Amino acid sequence: MSLKSVVKSVLVTVLVLSAVATQAKIEIVITEGVSNARPIAVVPFRWNGATVLPEDISDVITNNLLRSGKFNPMKMSDMPQFPTQDDEVDYDAWAEKGIDTVLVGNIEERGNGQYEVSFQLIDVLRAQATGGESKSLVNGALVLSKDHIVEAREKIINTADFRQYAHIISDIVYESLIGERGAFLTRIAYVIVRDRETNPLPFQLVISDYDGENETRLLSSPEPLMSPAWSPDGNQLAYVSFENKKSQIFIQDIYTTRRTLVTDFPGINGSPAFSPDGKKLAMVLSKDGNPEIYVMDLASRNLERITRNRTIDTEPSWAPDGKTLIFSSERGGKPQIYQVNLDTKRARRLTFEGEMNLGASITPDNTNLVVVNRTQGDYHIARQNLQNGNMLVLTKTFLDESPSIAPNGSMIIYSTVHEGKQVLSLVSLDGRFKALLPAAEGQVKSPSWSPFLL
Numbered sequence: 458m459s460l461k462s463v464v465k466s467v468l469v470t471v472l473v474l475s476a477v478a479t480q481a482k483i484e485i486v487i488t489e490g491v492s493n494a495r496p497i498a499v500v501p502f503r504w505n506g507a508t509v510l511p512e513d514i515s516d517v518i519t520n521n522l523l524r525s526g527k528f529n530p531m532k533m534s535d536m537p538q539f540p541t542q543d544d545e546v547d548y549d550a551w552a553e554k555g556i557d558t559v560l561v562g563n564i565e566e567r568g569n570g571q572y573e574v575s576f577q578l579i580d581v582l583r584a585q586a587t588g589g590e591s592k593s594l595v596n597g598a599l600v601l602s603k604d605h606i607v608e609a610r611e612k613i614i615n616t617a618d619f620r621q622y623a624h625i626i627s628d629i630v631y632e633s634l635i636g637e638r639g640a641f642l643t644r645i646a647y648v649i650v651r652d653r654e655t656n657p658l659p660f661q662l663v664i665s666d667y668d669g670e671n672e673t674r675l676l677s678s679p680e681p682l683m684s685p686a687w688s689p690d691g692n693q694l695a696y697v698s699f700e701n702k703k704s705q706i707f708i709q710d711i712y713t714t715r716r717t718l719v720t721d722f723p724g725i726n727g728s729p730a731f732s733p734d735g736k737k738l739a740m741v742l743s744k745d746g747n748p749e750i751y752v753m754d755l756a757s758r759n760l761e762r763i764t765r766n767r768t769i770d771t772e773p774s775w776a777p778d779g780k781t782l783i784f785s786s787e788r789g790g791k792p793q794i795y796q797v798n799l800d801t802k803r804a805r806r807l808t809f810e811g812e813m814n815l816g817a818s819i820t821p822d823n824t825n826l827v828v829v830n831r832t833q834g835d836y837h838i839a840r841q842n843l844q845n846g847n848m849l850v851l852t853k854t855f856l857d858e859s860p861s862i863a864p865n866g867s868m869i870i871y872s873t874v875h876e877g878k879q880v881l882s883l884v885s886l887d888g889r890f891k892a893l894l895p896a897a898e899g900q901v902k903s904p905s906w907s908p909f910l911l
Contacts, residue, residue, distance in 0.1 A: 485524050485668060485883070489891040494529040495634070497522060498551065498559045501533065502576070503541040506566030512619030514564065514574065514626070521627035521641045524668065524883075526868065526890025531556055543577050543606055548585040557582045558607070560630060567613065574622060575611035578630055607633050620670065625911075640863040643667045644907040645870060646675075646685040646694055647881060650900040659899075662696065664711060667863075667906075669894060675711060685905045688731045694905075695719070695729035695738060706740060708755075719753070728772050732779050739763075739773040739782055750784050752799070763797055764804065770795075774818040783807070783817045783826070794828055808841060810848045816859060819843070820866040825886065827860050827869055838871050838884060851888035861906040870894075872902040 499519045504510045522528035537550040540561050551559055562576035584605035608629055614622050624641040631639030644664050651659040658677035662685060665672040675694070676682060686695045688708075695708045704726040709716035720726040724743035731738055738753045750763040750773045764770040768787040775782060776796070786795050789806060794817040797804040808814040811832040818827050823843070830839035830848065835855040841848040851869070860871040866886060873882045875893055879900035883892040894901070 485520075486893045486895065488893055489889070492529065493889065494527055495558075496531060496556050497528050497630075497634075498531040498536060498554075498556045500536065500539055500541070500559060500561045502562035502564050502574075504564050506564070506572070508566065510564065511572075511616045512623065514619060514623040515560075515562065517620060517623035518560065518627050518630070520668065521624065521639075522630065524892065525631060525639070525641075526883075526885040527631070527635055543579055543584075543603065546579060546581070546584070548581050551581045552585050558634060560626075562626075570616045571613055572616075572619075573611060573613050576609070576626060577606050578608040578633060580605045580607050620666075624666075637867070638865045638909065640865045640867065640906075640909070641667060642910050643864060644691070644910065645861075645881075646687065646905045646907070647901055648682045648685070648903040649896060649898075650681070650879070650902070651898065662694075664694075673711075675709065675714065683903050684728055685903060686729050686731060687905055687907045689733060689735040689908050691907045691910045695731060697727050697729065706738075708738075719755075730774050732775055733777060734779060739775065741771045741773065750782060750797070752782075763799065763802060765802075772816055776819050777821055777823045783819060785815050785817065794826065807843075808848075809846070810841075811839075814839075818860065818862055820862055820886070821864060822866055825866075827862055829858055829860065838869060840886060840888075849888060851884045851886075852882075852891070854882070857882075859903050861904050863906050864909045870904045870906055872904060 499515050502515045519530045522530050537554060538547055540546045541563050542561055546559060559579045559581055560576060562574065565573040567573055587605060627641040628639035645667055646664045649661045649663055653659045658679055660678045660680060660682045661674050662676035662682045663672055663674050680699060682696065684697045692712065693708050693710055695706060698705050698707055705718060706720040706726045706729050707716045708719055719738065720740065722742055722744035725741055725748050728741040729738050736755060738755055740751055740753065741748050742751050747767060748769045748771055749765065750770050752761045752763055763782060766786065766788050770784055770786045772785040773782045780799060782797050782799065784795055784797065785792050792813040792815050793806055794808040794814045795804045795806050807826060808828060811830045813831045815829040820827065826841040826843055828839050828841060830837050830850060836857050837850045838852045838857045838860050839848050839850045854873045856874045858872050860869050862869055869884050869886065871882055872879060875895065879902050881894035881901050881904050883894065
């Protein structure tokens with residue numbers, strides 16, 4: 458996988474618009490890292506209604522927390538009781554099971570397709586120490602409080618909102634206990650490649666919820682699709698097409714499916730990447746000779762050339778502050794990662810370990826660089842500390858590519874080969890948690906994780 462082959466792969470795509478539900482749903486299969494995660498109990502929410510429960514909220518929350526790599530939810534069969542509110546919780550029983558946090562809740566059917574959902578997140582150890590109540594002075598008066606209840610909320614939702622609200626509750630639990638924002642209410646974009654012999658449009662650009670639910674096909678083509686990139690507001694995708702026998706960059710609204718042609722220059726038009734403020738688009742163009750990095754102002758369509766080198770510069774991505782770009786270049790021999798200041802146009806090399814490094818991006822907190830690192834012929838996802846330069850290889854597979862970081866910086870989704878099939882996979886930023894996301898049908902690649910959507 459030389460840098461030249463990466464650039465050549467940009468020269469593909471004939472798009473046929475199609476916004477219909479897909480059939481090759483991906484599912485997350487956890488392979489490593491749950492046993493060392495934090496124990497928690499998500500007790501099944503009590504259902505009080507005359508009709509069928511639209512969605513099992515507690516089940517969605519349990520799976521979300523499990524897939525985050527941070528939690529190890531207790532099996533329902535191991536639960537000592539099934540409380541629905543704090544007053545019913547036997548703190549000692551949960552503590553004896555090694556559970557320090559319990560989530561309980563209720564779902565009340567209100568009629569006309571509306572439901573009241575309430576929940577409490579309970580600190581078992583604190584409740585055990587205080588007997589469920591603590592005393593404090595408020596305006597000189599001694600009052601009782603229940604500060605062992607970490608979160609307690611209620612909301613009226615509609616039938617169609619169950620899954621979304623389960624993601625919202627998961628985000629609340631995650632942030633309350635981990636101290637950083639959860640990424641359960643996000644989406645991923647990726648490319649599915651079907652059997653060419655049976656499908657006239659085998660290449661499909663798809664989006665889904667982060668967990669593979671609610672898959673929607675945006676594009677179908679007889680030729681490969683690639684390089685989907687989210688806008689910061691999560692409403693648009695930029696991508697590369699090869700209509701009229703030449704590469705072009707389009708931006709498409711994921712809700713209306715309307716698309717806009719962005720570039721139509723001679724030669725390569727590839728690797729689009731939105732700036733953090735959504736006003737600019739970085740890209741690779743070869744209109745002036747070698748493939749170089751350019752930035753386009755999307756409002757005026759003014760184009761600025763960023764790099765000037767006799768070798769290939771490609772795969773731009775933005776630093777979180779929008780002042781610099783990260784890119785891959787062969788200017789030092791084999792491909793490595795460089796950072797260029799957009800004002801001065803001065804570039805400096807960031808990676809030195811391994812035979813080559815490709816496809817880099819910076820974590821949202823601006824502390825780590827995520828790359829595809831080749832060592833002894835194998836391509837792995839790796840993380841490099843931007844302060845001390847130390848690199849940690851995160852994966853054990855041999856042909857990993859296209860890493861994309863979750864908006865909270867906790868996980869990386871990437872494409873790899875598993876049992877002879879191209880699939881998506883997840884790895885946590887510390888490398889401890891791993892999961893596969895195989896599709897029921899076809900090869901899956903080129904993942905792109907959305908920004909926060911709410």
